[in-house]
Amino acid sequence: MSEPLLHPKLGLRPAVGPRVPSSIFELSRPGTGGQKILPGDDSVLDDIPEAMRRKEPADLPEINESQVIRHFIKLSRLNYAIDTGFFPLGSCTMKYNPKFNEWAARLPGFAKLHPLAPDSTAQGTLQMLWELEQMLCEISGFEAITFHPAAGAHGELTGILMIKAYHISRGDLERVEVIVPDSSHGTNPATATMAGFTAVEIPSDDRGGVDIKALRATLSPRTAAIMLTNPSTLGLFEDQVDELLEAVHEAGALAYMDGANLNAVMGYFKPGEAGFDVMHINTHKTFSTPHGGGGPGAGPVGVGDKLLPFLPSPRILRDENGNFRLETQDERPSAIGRMRSFQGSTSVLLRAFAYIRAHGRELQQVSEDAVLNANYLKALVRHVYEIPFPRHCKHEFVASGTEMKKRTGVRTLDIAKRLLDYGFHPPTIYFPLSVDEALLMEPTETESRETLEVFADALIAIAQEAYEDPDLVRAAPHSTPVRRLDDAEAARHPDLRWRPAKGDDAPC
Amino acid sequence: MSNIPADLRYSEEHEWLRLEGDIGTIGVTAHAAERMGDVVFVELPETGARVSMGETFGVLESPKAMADLYSPVTGEVVETNPALEEHPEFVSEDPYGTGWMVRVKLDNPGEAGKLKDAAGYTALIAEP
Amino acid sequence: MPYARHSDADRAHMLATIGVDSLEELFSDIPEAVRVHGLDLPGPEAEQPRATRLEWLAGRNRTDLMSFLGAGAYRHYVPVVVDEIIRRGEFLTAYTPYQPEVSQGTLQAIWEYQSLIAQLTGLDVVSASHYDGSTATAEATLMAIRQTKRERVLISRAVHPHFRKTTETYFSGRFVLEEIPVTPGGSTDLEALERMLVDGDVAGVAIAQPNFFGALEDMAAAAELAHAAGALSIAVIEPTSLAVLSSPAEYGADIAAGEGQPLGIPLQYGGPYLGILASTEKLMRQIPGRLIGRTKDVDGKRAYVMTIRAREQDIRREKAASNICTNQSLCALAATVYLSAIGPTGLHNVATNGAEKARQLERALAAAGAPRTHSAKYLNEFAVRVPDARQVHERLIELGVLAGVPLANFYNEPELADSLLVCATEVTTADEIAGFASALEGVLA
DSSP states (O other): OOOOOOOTOOOOOOOSOOOOOOOHHHOOOOTTSOOOSSSOOOGHHHHHHGGGBBBSSOOOOOHHHHHHHHHHHHTTTTBOOTSSSOBBBBTTTOOOHHHHHHHHHHHHHHEEEEEOOOOGGGGHHHHHHHHHHHHHHHHHHEEEEEEOSSHHHHHHHHHHHHHHHHHTTTOOOOOOOOEETTTTTTTHHHHHHTTEEEEEEEEETTTTSSSSHHHHHHHTEEEEEEEESSSSSTTTTTTTHHHOOOOOOOOTEEEEEGGGGGGGGTBBBBBHHTTOSSEOOOOOTTTOOOOTTTTOOOOOOEETTGGGGGOSSSSSOOOSSOEEEEEEEOTTSSSSSSSSSSSSHHHHHHHHHHHHHHHGHHHHHHHHHHHHHHHHHHHHHHTTTTOSSOOOOOSSSEEEEHHHHHHHHOOOOHHHHHHHHHTOOOEESSSSSSSEEEEOOOTTSSHHHHHHHHHHHHHHHHHHHHHHHHHHTTOOOOOSSSSSBBBHHHHHSSSOSSSSOOOOOOOO | OOOTTTTTOOOOOOOEEEETTTEEEEOOHHHHHHOOOOOOOOOOOOTEEEOTTTSEEEEEOSSEEEEEEEEEEEEEEEEEGGTTTTHHHHHHHTTTTTOOOEEEEESSSGGGSSOOOOSHHHHHHHOO | OTTTTOOOHHHHHHHHHHTSSSGGGGGGTTGGGGGGOOOOOOOOOOHHHHHHHHHHHHHOOOSSEEOOOOTOOOOOOOOOOHHHHHHHHHTTTTSSSSSSBBHHHHHHHHHHHHHHHHHHHSSSSEEOBBOHHHHHHHHHHHHHHHHOOOOOOEEESOOOOOHHHHHEEEETTTTTEEOOOOTTTOOOOOHHHHHHTTTEEEEEEEEEEEEESOOOHHHHHHHHHHHHOOOOOEEEEEEGGGGGGTTTTTTTTTTEEEEOOTTTTOOOOGOOOOEHHHEGGGGGGOOOOEEEOEBBBTTTTTTEEOGGGSSSSHHHGGSSSOOOOOHHHHHHHHHHHHHHHHHHHHHHHHHHHHHHHHHHHHHHHHHTTTBBBBOSBBBOOOEEETHHHHHHHHHHHHTTTEEOGGGGGGGOOOOTTTTEEOOTTTTTHHHHHHHHHHHHHHHOO
């Protein structure tokens, strides 16, 4: 492997630590681990019929505690994370995850509470959830919130199922379509399908917003809902949103708002007040709950009075004495049912609660700084990267690598991989689908001016490399523990689990 | 420049047909295979299944995409390519040869006339 | 703002570079008709008073009760190393591993999770996890529907009520979910199941092992009946029991779904938890959600990557099998560290120790006047008969005992009306058992 060449000013900044270690199975040595749990009397199993008992013991690894620590800490050092660097990922809102929230979640009073604990013994958590609902209603402009959904996509399904129940309750069985813009997140049409609807796509106009003529032409008595993201996935506010909502409601349909981009508009725009009927919130985006490498998040859903009767059960209520309780099963028969076990991903919601309390009305400044940062970053790179939509963006903006690809053969994917050599996680690439060779960047408000400037410098340096030494960029990354992976082989012959006695090729 | 054999017929959804009597062999064109990237999995119908012109009969999967396969003809599947389970990459490497997908007994061999010839297909993919 | 980064000078500079006079200009495209002006929220609250507030709230929860409550979420001892690892910022604040070159930590850990669950269930394909046991079960039934192209699913009434209700909600009237009745002994009525399979239109049969009542089922017989009718066999499992009970693969299940909370995840009033979903290789392309695969990189080094992604929502969009976009990654990591730390002996001990305590509990409660409701075999959870179960339950709380949960909260059958569902685990002590029994004796007297 040749010496990696880097921009002299920026230097060599490997994004993560050294080599990929053995798996826990290869580290296993009989007799070295365990001793954490007291044994029971094996003879207690004698009353269980042999046919129900395990024949072959599960071949789980035996590892000593010190080995467990080393192994997982080595693994952790192979990860890039918000705690180690900047993530300009459009549509993800990778803001700082406050450690206070981790402390709060671990308070034994919260952590040890069983989800079926009687209401009288759970007043603290119930109060926290009830207050969180009030705060989210204030932020979003909705009447009520359900905490059931475990993720944004789960929230989308919840919202769309409520819309379905609403139309059925009115005896309107013709509404089988859900309209989604071509710029929508993939979960939107997937959700529509899961709920039994047909997703109908409409184009964006040349300003990057929903094409209102196309919308009017597509709305019909068969439309159950539209799913909109505002600001859009291009980071642009739908400045015709009031007209859009009017058209949708006139057609007898409901408006679902994908709240992924809420970080851009807190204190400036309340979707519920503006006329949306339902919206999901991504607490792991707007409200700082950690991504954890892919989850767990939470996707609480806000509704207006049309859909309130259909919220999943149970809700959290407060009685006239100020005591909190869960709704009982038969209290609201119109509920669509359950979206999950128990009441919600409470510990995630608790982190969002702590975050919102920390900021209060200053959440508005959070949105202001998020929008400021995105526009600043855009201003720093616009002379080098095409910006298809020149108007002021909100919290994120999209650049296109089409021109660069034409002139140099270097694609957005290559730029992304080269950014790893500069110590940065790349922005979102190839999304939204409506922009060719898309690079969607969202700095968030918790990044400093300096970070944005260094990142912009890296992007500009790579653009220069693309013209001067395209092969260098196309072969990137050069400095990460592993480099371009063989996706095709991984998909053709999936190796999804460790297999014993394989005589595996040694780790690096 | 995509490979477009002269002796085959082509559908608008980028499938090719080689007709011998009333048996048609079907696959995807080199153009389609190139656009998919590395084919990692091919989902095909069972022998005996019915297929209809213009309807989906299977799916192609690459690491980055999935594409529905649309039947260029109407009839009954008499054979599917057994090699594709172990070697889906044949579709990428040799789309007109070892990458063939299904053999169909056409209800009406004359139907093949509705498909494009090599020149017609070349014109189709030349459009921007 | 506690995490703000800009000085006024920074902001001024940035506005100038952007070319606007004020921040207001960047929001001017929000139409007046929908424009709001600020938020009516309490705060901001500095860290110190906020800490006091959170402690006060936590203090309003009672965790001093002696708890015998299970019913889908279980108290277990979690070794300290688990939290050490999941608190690390490199895991906690990492993103979804779309850029594998800088995510090998997450990817390998989840591949190890998949491997561990594969060992426990005997099934080769394990998803990188689902939201929880309910949604994993719902997705399992949808897999069966897609695979068989049939629309009817049979689920035992003894499967957790939340799992059944969630599946019903997911079906949203598009498919048919029917309950298989339960025998008085506490297990699924297999004769009834056989009758329900007769029309040959069932996609899947879902039975829990152990079931909601803690009772053990004849899973092999149920799987055989399902297969004979051309249906898939779905096992709803509890992971710690798999140390000693037959694995889904051993009894012929096609899909296993269940709640992974017992594997190192605290109770946390219901979440976030861990949806386990596993299948035979044949169903690999039907399984929703993420899969992590091992491969090589361009230099031939071992590496891990998300694979078979074309099935997922961002690519397949409206044709995706599921809209799922996340997994419970950090929870799966907790489960991986938990199993690594306690090892196979530890997991075996969790099962046997819990079973031993449960049998002590059964004897003590029977002696106190509360015999078992059911006769089926159990591992560590069971129901006991108590007159006026709800009132007794409330009285016992006043005496410091959380006596499980009244079955009447979930079932309206008269024969279950006066029952409490209780459990014991390796953390249950002899003193607690004695305390429960004596309090119960007092209440029943």
